[in-house]
Amino acid sequence: MDTPWATPMLYAALFIISTTAYFVYQMNSKPTPGSRIPLPPPSEIISLRIYPIKSCRGFEVHKTTLHKTGLDLGRKWMFIDAKTRNFLTIREISEMTLIHTALNAAGTELSISVQGKKDRVTIPACPSKEWLEQNTKYAKGTIWGAETDGYEYGADVNSIFTSFFGRPVSLVYKGPTPRLLAVNGAPELLGRTQNHHFADVMSLQVASQASIDELNSRLKSKGEDALTIERFRPNIVIRGGTPWEEDGWKRVRIVKPSGTGSSNPDFYQELSLPLRALQWLLGTGPLDLDVVARCARCQVPNVNPDTAVKHAKEPWDTLMKYRRVDDGGVAKYKPCFGMLCVPKNEGEIEVGMMVEVLETTDKHVYSVAKLKDL
Secondary structure: OOOOOHHHHHHHHHHHHHHHHHHHHHHHHOOOOOOOOOOOOOEEEEEEEEOOEOOOOOEEEOEEEEEOOEEOOOOOEEEEEOOOOEEOOOOOOHHHHHEEEEEOOOOOEEEEEEOOOOOEEEEEOOOOHHHHHHHEEEEEEEEOOEEEEEEEEOHHHHHHHHHHHOOOEEEEEEOOOOEEOOHHHOHHHHOOOOEEOOOOOOOOEEEEHHHHHHHHHHHHHOOOOOOOHHHHOOOEEEOOOOOOHHHHEEEEEEEOOOOOHHHOHHHHHHOOHHHHHHHHHHOOOOEEEEEEEEEEOOOHHHEOOOOOOEOOOOOHHHHHHHOOOOOOHHHHHOOEEEEEEEEOOOEEEEOOOEEEEEEEOOOOOOOOOOHHHO
């Protein structure tokens, strides 16, 4: 027998949810008239790249899920020195790019192998708590001097990599203790608390093909080979229009491409505002990103991902001549390529979706500027 007040209570709850979502959506939906830099036209996503293991080779996908912690599986694992417990990085060991990762067709298993070697290991891509308790041990490690936790795999997984590194190492899966975003993603600058996995400072980098094409034109004029954008390890690559226009982004929105039905942005715009807001809240509508900082580069892009050979000069030397564009923190002394972003909501993302710039700024300062002041 139905409870007399059940239906009214359900309607009231839906009203509260939709109203709340409406106001949240309104706050995030429109381009800001006060943008200091003209809004560029939308640009297509042409590549999605996931790097499951910190500093190791990643892979491209056509479709995945964007979480507030970054793309699905992104840097959920890392290698540590089994004795010092410190993380291992491509900055010091360029050969880490020869460690390859791949997903099976079902997306349930992650295989890890060393380039040119027959041996490989296969582990669950999304291990359950029970699996981790039975097959790993809870342990601690450090990243940039800060302690973090994880689940450490055993010799059945680590042996081939211990041989590769020439010292005892362990593969570690991120543990339950939150790891806060750093630099401009830190709570005092971002204005909210948000976590990530084993990335250095943030888990989502957006880069433009137009910008690397411009860089390559400079390299080729010096007799150097063109580079692939993989050198910069971005997660989302857009086609881009004017090179480096991403320097001025503050807020962007990712929407489905033109077409029919729900994949048509015009169709989406014709929906009632409360319904669009509810879609935004539930993660079935557009994806919003705060663009919080330029990505200050180290010399990892000098490493050829196919061979692990590090070029003595390029592209570092060329970038240093014209891409020292930020006066904040370490960025004063480094070139910038790509933008560090923080997702505001979650949902499906795929190649072909469009990135729309909602707001621009000329106030990006690495590790200094607050999001609210941009």
